[in-house]
Amino acid sequence: MPTVSSPLRVGICGLGTVARGVVRVLRENSEIIQLRAGRPIVVTEVASRRARPEVDLAGAGFSTDVTSLPNHPEIDVLVELIGGEDTALSLIESALMAGKPVVTANKAVLARHGDELQQLASKQGVSLGCEAAVAGGIPVISALEHGLAGNEVEWVAGIINGTCNYILTAMARSGQSFETALADAQRLGYAEADPTFDIEGVDAAHKLTILSSLAFGMDHRFSEIHVEGISGVTLEDLGYAGQLGYRIKHLGIARRSAAGVEIRVHPTLVPETHLLAHVDGVMNAVLIHGNAAGDTLYYGAGAGELPSASAVVADLIDLARGTALPPAANRAVDIPVIPIQQNVSAHYLRIPSSDRPGVFARVATLLSEHEISIEAAIQRAQAIHTESEEHWVPIVIVTQPVIEGKVTEAVAAVQALPEVVGEIVRIRVDDLDGH
Amino acid sequence: MPTVSSPLRVGICGLGTVARGVVRVLRENSEIIQLRAGRPIVVTEVASRRARPEVDLAGAGFSTDVTSLPNHPEIDVLVELIGGEDTALSLIESALMAGKPVVTANKAVLARHGDELQQLASKQGVSLGCEAAVAGGIPVISALEHGLAGNEVEWVAGIINGTCNYILTAMARSGQSFETALADAQRLGYAEADPTFDIEGVDAAHKLTILSSLAFGMDHRFSEIHVEGISGVTLEDLGYAGQLGYRIKHLGIARRSAAGVEIRVHPTLVPETHLLAHVDGVMNAVLIHGNAAGDTLYYGAGAGELPSASAVVADLIDLARGTALPPAANRAVDIPVIPIQQNVSAHYLRIPSSDRPGVFARVATLLSEHEISIEAAIQRAQAIHTESEEHWVPIVIVTQPVIEGKVTEAVAAVQALPEVVGEIVRIRVDDLDGH
Numbered sequence: 122m123p124t125v126s127s128p129l130r131v132g133i134c135g136l137g138t139v140a141r142g143v144v145r146v147l148r149e150n151s152e153i154i155q156l157r158a159g160r161p162i163v164v165t166e167v168a169s170r171r172a173r174p175e176v177d178l179a180g181a182g183f184s185t186d187v188t189s190l191p192n193h194p195e196i197d198v199l200v201e202l203i204g205g206e207d208t209a210l211s212l213i214e215s216a217l218m219a220g221k222p223v224v225t226a227n228k229a230v231l232a233r234h235g236d237e238l239q240q241l242a243s244k245q246g247v248s249l250g251c252e253a254a255v256a257g258g259i260p261v262i263s264a265l266e267h268g269l270a271g272n273e274v275e276w277v278a279g280i281i282n283g284t285c286n287y288i289l290t291a292m293a294r295s296g297q298s299f300e301t302a303l304a305d306a307q308r309l310g311y312a313e314a315d316p317t318f319d320i321e322g323v324d325a326a327h328k329l330t331i332l333s334s335l336a337f338g339m340d341h342r343f344s345e346i347h348v349e350g351i352s353g354v355t356l357e358d359l360g361y362a363g364q365l366g367y368r369i370k371h372l373g374i375a376r377r378s379a380a381g382v383e384i385r386v387h388p389t390l391v392p393e394t395h396l397l398a399h400v401d402g403v404m405n406a407v408l409i410h411g412n413a414a415g416d417t418l419y420y421g422a423g424a425g426e427l428p429s430a431s432a433v434v435a436d437l438i439d440l441a442r443g444t445a446l447p448p449a450a451n452r453a454v455d456i457p458v459i460p461i462q463q464n465v466s467a468h469y470l471r472i473p474s475s476d477r478p479g480v481f482a483r484v485a486t487l488l489s490e491h492e493i494s495i496e497a498a499i500q501r502a503q504a505i506h507t508e509s510e511e512h513w514v515p516i517v518i519v520t521q522p523v524i525e526g527k528v529t530e531a532v533a534a535v536q537a538l539p540e541v542v543g544e545i546v547r548i549r550v551d552d553l554d555g556h
Numbered sequence: 557m558p559t560v561s562s563p564l565r566v567g568i569c570g571l572g573t574v575a576r577g578v579v580r581v582l583r584e585n586s587e588i589i590q591l592r593a594g595r596p597i598v599v600t601e602v603a604s605r606r607a608r609p610e611v612d613l614a615g616a617g618f619s620t621d622v623t624s625l626p627n628h629p630e631i632d633v634l635v636e637l638i639g640g641e642d643t644a645l646s647l648i649e650s651a652l653m654a655g656k657p658v659v660t661a662n663k664a665v666l667a668r669h670g671d672e673l674q675q676l677a678s679k680q681g682v683s684l685g686c687e688a689a690v691a692g693g694i695p696v697i698s699a700l701e702h703g704l705a706g707n708e709v710e711w712v713a714g715i716i717n718g719t720c721n722y723i724l725t726a727m728a729r730s731g732q733s734f735e736t737a738l739a740d741a742q743r744l745g746y747a748e749a750d751p752t753f754d755i756e757g758v759d760a761a762h763k764l765t766i767l768s769s770l771a772f773g774m775d776h777r778f779s780e781i782h783v784e785g786i787s788g789v790t791l792e793d794l795g796y797a798g799q800l801g802y803r804i805k806h807l808g809i810a811r812r813s814a815a816g817v818e819i820r821v822h823p824t825l826v827p828e829t830h831l832l833a834h835v836d837g838v839m840n841a842v843l844i845h846g847n848a849a850g851d852t853l854y855y856g857a858g859a860g861e862l863p864s865a866s867a868v869v870a871d872l873i874d875l876a877r878g879t880a881l882p883p884a885a886n887r888a889v890d891i892p893v894i895p896i897q898q899n900v901s902a903h904y905l906r907i908p909s910s911d912r913p914g915v916f917a918r919v920a921t922l923l924s925e926h927e928i929s930i931e932a933a934i935q936r937a938q939a940i941h942t943e944s945e946e947h948w949v950p951i952v953i954v955t956q957p958v959i960e961g962k963v964t965e966a967v968a969a970v971q972a973l974p975e976v977v978g979e980i981v982r983i984r985v986d987d988l989d990g991h
Binding site for chain 1: 577581582585589592593693696698699706835846847848854855856857860865866867870873877878879
């Protein structure tokens, strides 16, 4: 229990949105923070490569020399909010080398260099807080480290990119095209000018890397994650999914099995009866299945000035009162990542076909020959886009769970049928029940 | 960071469902628990007033003398899972007096004696863990103490009684009557033989007392909570609520304002677009609005052997590694509880009236005279139950938010109209947006 009453002195690197939020939350909530931390938490130094902006730093020093901040004598902890990769990495390393704990929201650095940073932190006996790096204001790291600590985590499935969720929600709700929804997201500040990083799933993969490391005690295996974005999701597929009782969400899924761990990021059909199907707009949610707690879900804002600041300040409070955890306390074994072709999933297949009798039967036979069973189908689907495709009738199928390699083979066989007149769309289906 | 490697020795009082779950989780997950806690956690003693049941105690001692357990030399922490009030209270007190930390799932004892127990724990310099007392396996206490620690919590709204949620879900989904749904819940083990405690809201009020204390740093004010159960909720009201875009959930709501804090437990119409409206069956969920994180929601199993055990074990791990918080670290000020008649809520009103022209206008005029505005209405509602009421037409209204005292006066005035032929039903409406 904290008896020290001297302030925890914070140095912040960066002065973007989240950094300004941290300054603001530490100032506006200083009373409750001091009560909970047992001592004041004070920003003593701020460094940003940009010239000093119009931000009230509440008396903290300011410098454009970011590299000297980690060794500044007036800071006890470095908060790294500069973003990017190389400079951020070297700042975090410098602080750890100087024996100072670090709090960071930098998911890219953690996903790519998390193991070496945790080893360094561990060696130096200081903590490396990263609550803000995953799902913004949602305390999902804290849930894994504290509330669920007695569980073997069996799987995790999360909506962890607000840009993707905004776009898919706008498409499903308003019938906007992907392009229109993306343009709206950019106009509203939910997507970057170059949105590739978000919509192609890289950002979600960074977060899933960190979540998986904490959940399963494994290394950060970013490069081994199977990553798909949402740019291929169409209104047609959202419509057929709806007819079948599903919604399409962009999920990060990590699942432990005897063979290893599946880690993948992709659009997924989830049952509309599941809570995750109702997480809309820019909101995030993470579903964690523990072997004791069962399913628990954590929902909230995945980004933004104050939500992300809330997470940074939570790490600072744990530091100030001595309840921050040592890095990688649950590091266990080297767990293999299962290649995507060995993954077992149900699949949604949309097969553009010419309207001849017997096509469905022929498709069903081919699937059956590849040991794929059909769970549900729309045999006489109305073509949702009919423009130049008046004689095309899509066959829409949801398979039972099957090893992906078989789906790949079966899809190739079906694609070769003369009646199949366009490229087959395949999207994974997950009932979020552990299979 | 933990350097001690000697086991944390646990004494468990009680051998009911949750206690058996704790024994099982500590045994089955011992490897991951030791990794996370930095030392083994071992049950050394179990005491239960009932004769020893057929439970594998994994080598722990067993006694039917519960009173000597707190002072047993072979235990470092008491886990109180005996239930009830008087004996449980004295066991917790004995352990704290002996300088031993306590983990308990006993919401009744905490709601009624939480302040004195926290004072005692604080004086003795030991912790009092209660993650399992609120919302079972959902780590909502951990969220308040860690992940949201930098926030002023502005309000909390939760589905925190699984029995009520099961019954309301069954009524809404299957059109079962309250009585049939309750009988089903009893058959399935979701409701006690005497279900009063759950369905009249007492259990939810216990949990809300504890949540409010943690969220707002206030005393445990159980006796001041406004409590209503679900026994008055009818299929008619579920039906009309649905037509208006709402679902009826039994909520515990606590909200901080300049004047004090509202704390109340009652059936509530919530918008069907809100995530909380989709928390069904026996599941629980707690929505917390912090001034930095915004809305975050925590969902999971609110009871059951393993979920509740997960919460108890989480507290034990925090104890074992030295990251358990001192009791009431955020205790601040004496906050007044706002009397229910001063509460501001929108209201759903169902007014059974005879089918004469002009009744709606007369009702609207009376409401207006009491400064109550109408947000939505079903003027020509189809009577859902028509049996002996063939000439009755309910007027169904949702008001704008208004101080409850005015609603009480207005309802009395409307009730006195000769055209009003039955008792007016009033249920609070909450858009869960802070107002």
